[in-house]
Amino acid sequence: MTREKIFSYFLLGVTAFFTLLVFVILTPFLKPILWAIIFALVIYPIHLKFSKCLRGDTLSALIITSLALIFIVIPFFLIGLVAVKQSMEIMRTLIEYLQNHTLIDALHSLYKLPFADRLLTEQMLQKLYEYIQSEEFRNTLTSYLGKLTQKAGEIFTSMIFATGSVVFKSFVFIISLFFILRDGKRFLEFFERFLPMHREDLYEVLLTVYKTVLAVVYGSIGVAIFQAILSFTAYTIIGINYALVWALLTFIASFIPPFGTGFVWFPIAIYSFFSKSVFYGIFMLLWGFLIISTVDNVVRPLIMKKGIRMPYIALFFSTVGGLLTFGFLGLFLGPIVFTTLFSLAVIYERRILKQDQ
Secondary structure, rough: OOOOHHHHHHHHHHHHHHHHHHHHHHHHHHHHHHHHHHHHHHHHHHHHHHHHOOHHHHHEEEEEEEEHHHHHHHHHHHHHHHHHHHHHHHHHHHHHHHHHHHHHHHHHHOOOOHHHHHOOOHHHHHHHHHHHOOOHHHHHHHHHHHHHHHHHHHHHHHHHHHHHHHHHHHHHHHHHHHHHHHHHHHHHHHHHHHOOOOHHHHHHHOOOOHHHHHHHHHHHHHHHHHHHHHHHHHHOOOOOOOHHHHHHHHHHHHHOOOOOOOOHHHHHHHHHHHHHOOOHHHHHHHHHHHHHHHHHHHHHHHHHHHHHHOOHHHHHHHHHHHHHHHHHHHHHHHHHHHHHHHHHHHHHHHHHHHHOO
16 A cells, blocks of 8 residues: 555545534534525525625625524514413413312313203213212322423423523524525535536536425425414414414424324314304314315425425425424425435436446
């Protein structure tokens, strides 16, 4: 082995070691940095137009970052604060009700709801009364009430720390977004020089990643936001308390197969049917089936299939698997990993296998 090869392997090993150290150091900032990269990919065409008009990447990056702070970061932060406040009110109301009312009172209230007298017979109520008055039930209720109170305190404490974490990560997101937009071309040129790939192959992989990000943004997150707005409108019309919290839960449920938003709006429709009126219940059912779920089952697959060219089963596993493994960020990472692998397989087939034949 020549001295040059030994030096090359040594340099490669040292570089890999320090790359690993850099990755470990950046771990606390990794999620906001990845979100900044994803957001930069989505708005990069706008950045290019601004750069041409303003004749400079720095001013364009500063303007777009400021707009992102004003119209995205701050509104989402305020919505989060309102949602946290309403969630705590729901928890406090539930605890106060359990402390000030017996379950017999709750059963009487339930029995007064429309159609409840047809579903609950006197014999069923009598059995429930007997069980509620038993010592076993009282011990179980006391235990669960204590746990619920303790859990509410833990959630409140964690929310205080989470607020500080969100502020810090928002700062990292804004700073990262600015430098990615300003120096994105330099970063790309740097990796292009060091990656042992043909330029057209590298750009093919990058284009695949770009199309995947756009498809997930418009097909998953965009659709989920639209569904949350539609559900919030319906919840407000029928007079559901804490409509913003339920709309945010609808947004989260949008990513959960197989029923998605139905996990939230369907129970609310049933609740509206019994506690509000038959009209509101039917309205919520029709709104959910014909509007919210139609957007989920028709619009989302069309958008996703246009941007991500892979079998539906692979798309399903990449999205759901990414969500379960990496959390909300996995909605992007899962499809990106799968589509990049398929793209590399095509390049390998074209560059290696066909040349060997």
